[in-house]
Amino acid sequence: DTEVTQTPKHLVMGMTNKKSLKCEQHMGHRAMYWYKQKAKKPPELMFVYSYEKLSINESVPSRFSPECPNSSLLNLHLHALQPEDSALYLCASSQDARTRNIQYFGAGTRLSVL
Amino acid sequence: DQQVKQNSPSLSVQEGRISILNCDYTNSMFDYFLWYKKYPAEGPTFLISISSIKDKNEDGRFTVFLNKSAKHLSLHIVPSQPGDSAVYFCAASASTGANSKLTFGKGITLSVRP
Numbered sequence: 001d002t003e004v005t006q007t008p009k010h011l012v013m014g015m016t017n018k019k020s021l022k023c024e025q026h027m028g029h030r031a032m033y034w035y036k037q038k039a040k041k042p043p044e045l046m047f048v049y050s051y052e053k054l055s056i057n058e059s060v061p062s063r064f065s066p067e068c069p070n071s072s073l074l075n076l077h078l079h080a081l082q083p084e085d086s087a088l089y090l091c092a093s094s095q096d097a098r099t100r101n102i103q104y105f106g107a108g109t110r111l112s113v114l
Numbered sequence: 115d116q117q118v119k120q121n122s123p124s125l126s127v128q129e130g131r132i133s134i135l136n137c138d139y140t141n142s143m144f145d146y147f148l149w150y151k152k153y154p155a156e157g158p159t160f161l162i163s164i165s166s167i168k169d170k171n172e173d174g175r176f177t178v179f180l181n182k183s184a185k186h187l188s189l190h191i192v193p194s195q196p197g198d199s200a201v202y203f204c205a206a207s208a209s210t211g212a213n214s215k216l217t218f219g220k221g222i223t224l225s226v227r228p
Contacts, residue, residue, distance in 0.1 A: 004157070006157075040220070041220060042118075042203060042218035042219055042220050042221060043158070043203075043216075043218050044218075045215055045216065048215070056215065090157055090158070092157075098209075099145075099146055099207045099208065099209040100146050100163075100165070100207070100209065102148065102160050102163065103160070103216060104160065105150075105157030105158045105159070106157045107155065107156050107157045108157050
């Protein structure tokens with residue numbers, strides 16, 4: 001089983017809303033990732049969690065707040081987003097955060113900010 | 115500055131023929147390379163990888179070739195099948211530091227004609 005589950009699949013929110021994206025994996029992976037992908041662009045890394053601790057923040061604005069409650073779950077809390085934040089948000093996991101570990105991706109959450 | 119480049123945005127091939135997808139990189143620290151396939155409304159799916167100590171890796175119909183001196187890799191699919199029609203991303207990582215980061219190219223849209 002190499003499944004990473006993301007909910008919701010689609011989300012529309014206003015600029016004053018607070019919402020959360022959720023990601024879950026049951027592969028026993030100890031590294032989890034958030035990526036942002038705009039149309040016709042490659043996925044761009046936002047955050048890396050390693051053993052439930054934030055290890056990489058790619059200078060992401062504070063309106064995006066990640067959380068890793070346990071080794072299977074990863075959340076991305078959204079607040080006061082801008083229309084340019086509309087994108088596909090992808091979650092991934094890997095055995096651990098060392099290089100040469102394959103990252104397995106979820107189907108993503110398509111976010112629209114109005 | 116794009117460190118992983120997929121300069122051809124699309125490729126169309128006849129079913130049964132060979133598909134060759136190219137990828138170039140600029141960062142000489144990259145030492146592990148992966149190809150992902152992405153269907154619409156799904157997340158990227160791992161296809162095949164290669165370490166910099168090898169120049170070829172084969173898995174069924176998929177073969178990846180690495181030319182380190184040219185900083186170039188290619189994915190060969192033979193024979194191509196209509197189900198291979200998807201966006202293919204090349205990704206690279208460097209085994210420096212404690213955390214893996216994947217840098218993706220922009221992707222190539224492959225269309226396999228029946």
